[in-house]
Amino acid sequence: MNTDIYQFKLGDFQCIAVSDGTHIYAPPTFPLPATFLFANAPRRRLEQVLREHDLQPEQWSEWTSPYICLLVNTGEHKVLVDTGAGDLAPSTGKLLRNLQASGIAPEDIDTVIITHGHPDHIGGNVDSEGRLTFPNARYVMWKDEWDFWTSGQAEAKLDEHVREVLLDFASRNLPPIQGQLEHIDLETEIMPGISTLAAPGHTPGHMALSITSKGNQLLCISDMVLHPIHLEQPEWHAAVDFAPEQVIATRRRLLKRAATEKALVLAFHFPFPGLGYVVQKEDTWQWQPIGTTS
Ligand SMILES: [Zn+2]
Numbered sequence: 001m002n003t004d005i006y007q008f009k010l011g012d013f014q015c016i017a018v019s020d021g022t023h024i025y026a027p028p029t030f031p032l033p034a035t036f037l038f039a040n041a042p043r044r045r046l047e048q049v050l051r052e053h054d055l056q057p058e059q060w061s062e063w064t065s066p067y068i069c070l071l072v073n074t075g076e077h078k079v080l081v082d083t084g085a086g087d088l089a090p091s092t093g094k095l096l097r098n099l100q101a102s103g104i105a106p107e108d109i110d111t112v113i114i115t116h117g118h119p120d121h122i123g124g125n126v127d128s129e130g131r132l133t134f135p136n137a138r139y140v141m142w143k144d145e146w147d148f149w150t151s152g153q154a155e156a157k158l159d160e161h162v163r164e165v166l167l168d169f170a171s172r173n174l175p176p177i178q179g180q181l182e183h184i185d186l187e188t189e190i191m192p193g194i195s196t197l198a199a200p201g202h203t204p205g206h207m208a209l210s211i212t213s214k215g216n217q218l219l220c221i222s223d224m225v226l227h228p229i230h231l232e233q234p235e236w237h238a239a240v241d242f243a244p245e246q247v248i249a250t251r252r253r254l255l256k257r258a259a260t261e262k263a264l265v266l267a268f269h270f271p272f273p274g275l276g277y278v279v280q281k282e283d284t285w286q287w288q289p290i291g292t293t294s
Contacts, residue, residue: 003066004098006273010264011213013193014073016102017266017273019066020084020124021092026062031239033063037227038236040244046236049229063227067120068274069095070220070266071104072211077191078104079111081209081220082268083133086123086173088165095124096133109134111191112177114141115222116206117149118240119169121268126176140190142198143183145205149174153204162240199224199254201247202240208254210263217263224250226269228287231255231278255285264290 006017030036034057038046047057070081080099085092096106112134115121124133148154149170158166182190184207189195199208202223209220224247225231226238234251237244258265258278267274267287276289 003272004094005102006275007102008275010072010211010218011216012075013211013213015211015218016071016073016099016104017275018069018071018095018098018102019272020069020095020098020120021089022064022066023085023089023092023120024062024064033060036239037063038229038233039239039241041233041236049233053229065226065269066272066274067092068266068268068270068272071099071102071109072194074191074193074213077110078108079113079191079194080109080134080137081113082115082121082222083112083124083173085120086126086169087128088119088123088169092120093124106134107136109137112137112139113190113194113196113207113209114139114145114177115208115220115268116203117141117145117154117166117170117174118203118223119165121222122173123169125173130172130176132176132180137180139177139181140184140196141181142196142205142207143185144200145203145207146174146181146183148204157242197254199250201243201245201250202238203242206250217261218266219254219258219263220266221254221258222268224254225267228270231285231287232281234284256280259285 004019008015050057067084069084072079084095184196193213195210197208199206211218235248237247241247255278259280276287279286279288
């Protein structure tokens with residue numbers, strides 16, 4: 001399968017899952033994957049669950065995560081969800097090239113929705129000269145999220161070892177969009193068929209989207225979950241989750257909705273193209289990637 005671009009239809013909307021590349025999470029920058037992704041998991045149970053997923057706990061030394069942005073062409077608007085990681089690593093920053101390969105020029109994008117202010121979601125807001133990558137777009141971001149990153153709260157509240165890179169990306173990629181930015185602080189329809197959903201916890205103003213056309217729904221859940229195991233174990237939060245209790249509540253609410261409404265789901269960090277369905281299993285859920293049956 002092409003792991004850069006995946007085109008699909010959602011009712012009348014043309015959508016593309018667009019890869020920005022991948023990034024390796026490993027020590028010394030990050031904890032070991034099991035600790036990074038499942039920070040509070042009881043050790044024995046964690047080892048058992050990992051084995052069920054064909055992961056050998058002792059040998060799992062790095063996690064290669066995809067970064068998957070979304071392009072929605074509604075016919076009237078070209079909407080981009082998140083801008084990737086830019087120059088975070090040599091293996092990231094492929095969004096523009098992949099968009100162009102799908103016939104989309106940066107100037108064509110009229111709306112950019114930022115799900116949250118982490119480097120892998122805002123790093124493509126500007127080019128190496130600090131110019132806006134998508135000059136004709138209005139930008140949409142949750143107000144609490146913008147405030148967190150631009151008012152000194154992040155500086156005061158983040159863990160020391162990740163603070164520097166997070167603040168560096170925020171300071172380079174957020175101020176330039178300010179003049180074209182629209183703050184959202186309610187769940188609202190920002191254009192016909194695209195609505196914002198509050199999904200706080202991973203960051204203070206982390207946002208999800210419900211995208212619908214002709215009765216078909218795509219839930220774009222961004223970093224509400226980082227790994228398919230989070231559906232089965234929604235209480236196991238990641239080390240980077242800002243407010244764990246909130247993460248768990250948000251997961252339960254939106255995973256339940258995804259399963260009940262049988263929505264197609266896009267998860268930013270899941271194996272490419274990051275699309276699948278959430279299936280209820282006992283009192284939690286399971287990930288069913290598209291193209292597979294349970
Ligand atoms: Zn992310």
